[in-house]
Amino acid sequence: MPKPAELGPQPANPEQLIVDGAVADNEWRLLPRSDDDATISADTLATGKVILPYSLWSDLREDLAGRKNEIGVWLDSDESADLIGDAAAELPLIAVHFPAFADGRGFTAGRLLRERYGFTGELRAVGAYMRDQLTYLHRCGFNAFAYEGEQPLAGLLDSLQDFSESYQAAVDQKLPLFRRRAQ
């Protein structure tokens, strides 16, 4: 786990985002990673739908069992989906942080959560990715985009449609093209 001084950029909490191909209000509040995490307990945690940094969620998850549908988790790019593992299947929302658009670790996290750990809730991309990456993100299982770049969000919906066909298997298409062709 990085030391607090190395936390780097933190994801924002935009008012609106794209969910399942349409603009929607953001009902969740994401708590940034912080060196004060140790002072937060299940009792002092904000009410309502909150997205906890992985480390905080990991500490509090037992205590928060009663708030199951309003506790989400976010992974930073140096945190593997394996950390959440099979617990993903029980979560309503997981956010994956892209601290820079060139940091592609989150694409793997998305696929693993969906394909390996049975995650069926909202998979939200947060951070500094670009609209030109939306089709890739979508193919890796992301269905929600808290986008910090150019606005309005409706203008981004086109970018989700950049490609209508794909060669390889991913979350949205279970069979690679070569197998569909050979059938």
Add this chain to the structure above:
Amino acid sequence: MLCAIGESAELIPILPDQRKWQWNQAVMYRYDDRDRTIIGERVAQFRGQTERYLAGELSEEQFLPLRLQNGLYIQRLAPMLRIAVPYGLLNSTQLRRLARVSRDYDKGYAHFTTRQNLQFNWPELEDVPDILAELAEVEMHAVQTSGNCIRNTTSDPYAGVARDEIADPRPYCELIRQWSTFHPEFAFLPRKFKIAVNGATADRAAIRVHDIGVQIVERDGEIGFQVFVGGGQGRTPVIAELIRDFLPERHLLSYLEAIVRIYNQLGRRDNKYKARIKILVKAMGAEEFGRRVEQEWQRIKDGAEELTPEALAWAKSFFTDHAYRSIDAVASEGAVEKQAESDKAFARWLERNTFDHRVPGYRAVRLSTKPTGVPPGDVTDRQLEAIADLADEFSFGEARVTHDQNVVLADVEQEKLFEFWQAARKHGFATPNIGTLTDMICCPGGDYCSLANAKSIPVAEAIQRRFDDMDYLYDLGDLNLNISGCMNACGHHHVGHIGILGVDKKGEEFYQIQLGGSSSERASLAKVLGPSFSRAEVPDIIGKILDVYVNQRQPEELFIDTYNRIGLQPFKESVYAKAS
């Protein structure tokens, strides 16, 4: 313009209806509607991105990875556009289109690269979407020819015709091409990623200096792969390590996916010079890395990317035999030998520039792009058309770009070699120097590249001029001399029998000499000879090195063998000897 050769060359026009080859007879992967859709959507996407950039909606920093993943660099003098030539394979229609694009959008020439691709050096940024649209019409693209993603898969230029082939690598290369094209998980890797596949016993694809090297093997009648990982050149040259000795054929893609997935998660992203997979493999140890890959692979190996018998049959169906004629090989060989006896120049070319073919009566021919005075790999628009004409006339309309920047026409009838040679000579392609000292790999260097510390093309030319005696070159035999203008090693100096590296010393260009590298199945990294030299000194120093070899060699011993036997010291002593 640097490249003058071929401008005065006469073109023998061949009318379309006289062509012996038609597009629909191509023995290569052919697009269907779905490939066309994907590539067409890519052109539209990039057109939009370019418009957003030109309108100021995308910053330089944001546009950078987008243009790079379409092969577009901004170079010292102009943009450079790198076109993908999957595993080096081109047909004559594609060659003619490339010629047209070079004429209409560039300065009438193009450059074959060491990834078997082709580069245009002077296109306008605004024109690039139109160029890509023109290429898409002939089933070509510039996808992932740059950027931190999986690059063009390279292979043996004699794929499908080599006598020592275990299995044809092209179907696997094509499956890898499709798997890696717009792979949603692997478009933003820590660094670029290069895969090579070799299907023969001799390694002609330099697989041990690739991020992943795949060697086709056969065990107990079953085809499979040896998988090497973590090789590479650049600042930190490394020979790849074997992490799997036999991977069954059907698991190729899932295993590659497991490797790249581990790399995507664990490769360093804090320092671009330590971000290649070779650094990760070194840090972890090949054994531990292989264990992690195995663990990941066990979880996905029976998944969707499995190459089912139907899928393998489909991929292999594109690479069937050409319509070879049944030829009396003995008679045709006799005829060629007779021609060679009466024409020494033809005999030389036959010896150096043609190669054994598995089908009796045929030979594979290498066109040399390296006559003296031309930057290695450079061809004019007319030469591209001449290659197309030669391919149509003599070799089933098909050509292959080689990683040492030449072109192979793989299926020429032996009886027509003399006729072929005469035509190739007219277009400047018959320099009989294949595999010799003057058949160099050379990066564009400081004349073009903003990364270079020193020029490389003038060094190549000076060496070609100094060693222009063909009898001497033939006596030296097989000898790879590779030149890079900086430590990024685009000119593969680490794996040259003789490697030359341009270095900057207080603003002046100097050249370091290395000896003993090889990218073959006995791959090795060259060792530095000693202090570097000025450009003017380089040809003489090469001369001294060659003298040591000639004096010390045993019968039949090639330069690399002599070096391996006697080591660096005798060369060092001769080169750095104080004048007495």
